[in-house]
Amino acid sequence: MTVNQQILLDNRPQGEAVESNFKLVQSPLPTVGEGEVLVRHHYLSLDPYMRGRMNDSKSYAQPQPLGEVMQGGTVGEIVESRHPKFQVGDKVVGMGGWQEYSVVNPSVPGALRKVDTTHVPLSYYLGAVGMPGVTAWYGLVKIINPKAGETVVVSAATGAVGSAFAALAKARGCRVVGIAGGAEKCRYAVEELGFDACIDYREHPDTKTMAKALKDACPNGIDGYFENVGGYIFDAVLLRTNAFARVALCGMIAGYDGQPLPMANPALLLVNRIKLEGFIVSEHMEVWSEALTELGGLVAAGKLKPRETIAQGLAAAPAAFLGLLKGKNFGKQLVKLV
């Protein structure tokens, strides 16, 4: 009998998340019912939003239940099918969770989607041509909605969202400025991802120096900001916004551990007549098809070359996830299972 390794949420973080919040278990391979398929996961996606769900607090999503398999996006291959539209060997993307196999009913809307790996590597469907890519697309196109020549800024620039954001914004004629941690990431952002400039937040660890760096990198001010981080970086960006700037608010990773991070001077939202919108991309399924088409096209054309950091084997997932929260990954963080 094949074993299905799984990682459960064993207990909730007290402040910072730690490896002992998770528990690796061995389960029997689940059986496949009529109309269902068995998926063997090739890659597991690790994403910042998972940290929020580890808390037992009010948020847009239900908390991750204790003692259950950690939820998360996966790509893989059908290894057994009792559904007429899926064949063994089909490549699929779904929400299989932190485990090696999952049984899925593909008739449930949104549960499983077949993907074409002719021009796009399978793992990209968890990143640039998946949820993070669509997140970048929605924030840029539907909220920031930039005109050519405007300046847009994204934090976590070399991550899955940031790299897609850069390609999408360049395609619209914007000046794109990134913020990332470390000289190597900043160099990569400019040389490989198409950013016009990238600011190393480690060199600018407070609001004042970050605002100065933004002034240099954005000589015409900031018209749009894609917020992934929160805290002093957001404060510094607000100081450099132009009148009528737009802010797409997607993550505030800096505040997931422990205390909420305040916004130092919200009056700037009024002074600069800013439009700000919080969103989660799973509530906007109507844009996915259009967004994925554009993102897949950018990948096929070589204009979006996302980087990946790949951990090996399910047991490596907790450490890789904690590293992601600290910015140790470089590009999309994945766990390779096959």
Next chain:
Amino acid sequence: MTVNQQILLDNRPQGEAVESNFKLVQSPLPTVGEGEVLVRHHYLSLDPYMRGRMNDSKSYAQPQPLGEVMQGGTVGEIVESRHPKFQVGDKVVGMGGWQEYSVVNPSVPGALRKVDTTHVPLSYYLGAVGMPGVTAWYGLVKIINPKAGETVVVSAATGAVGSAFAALAKARGCRVVGIAGGAEKCRYAVEELGFDACIDYREHPDTKTMAKALKDACPNGIDGYFENVGGYIFDAVLLRTNAFARVALCGMIAGYDGQPLPMANPALLLVNRIKLEGFIVSEHMEVWSEALTELGGLVAAGKLKPRETIAQGLAAAPAAFLGLLKGKNFGKQLVKLV
């Protein structure tokens, strides 16, 4: 020779604004050039935004220049005309400033508007049927855009903006909850202005007790918020917002003196996928006609009965203005000059 009394900004506030920031002077009556008119001001409008302009800091408007007449809205009567479309005796609204008379070129767009006092008292054109009324209209209609049955909240409930907001929101079938300072204002809000409930912030002086009071007053949560105040009241409102709530950000009076007031937990903007927009109504002249028509209709129908606090004589303006900043006024703060 008739004298024109004027109040100048003599020096900028160091922290809290004080009476000695202003200076009363006597000037000769200005002469009327070809194409101009002389307006005798009946009422001067005092508004919170004036405090922001007293500072020498970046904002949406230029700072009020030192040594010049304080800027501000006025209603009055034409007493001399060298313009073919204005006759002596015409009632007009304009931006005459803190003085008894002003010379205006009515051909400048937005400089002077004739008003009809048949159904609407002249002073209302500085309040419910003027800039504050249009401010309420824009925030409610263009930003919050509520559906019937939704709950909307406004701070500074009995002020000129708040009272217009209540009438406009009731006309759209909303539950309207106000926040005001003192039992008398709260009673007035409910009994005369049509609020469904009003919370006395003096009884709820911190985020936690205010959030509890909001929970009681808004059993279905908050769908729209018109922000006039900032600080802990805004923090408490955010804690009670529903998913997809909208926030119209118009004033943050609590932060005008000295230090910026932080927003305690901006991550709630993401958690509840909030849409927030800062605006100033003078940048949306395209809505004024529609808004003023609705507001005038509500006044004529007895559905908008704004209250006024009237100081007597120009010399009383500085003290009345400082009182307004502390919430000592009850309804629209005016200075009667004639």
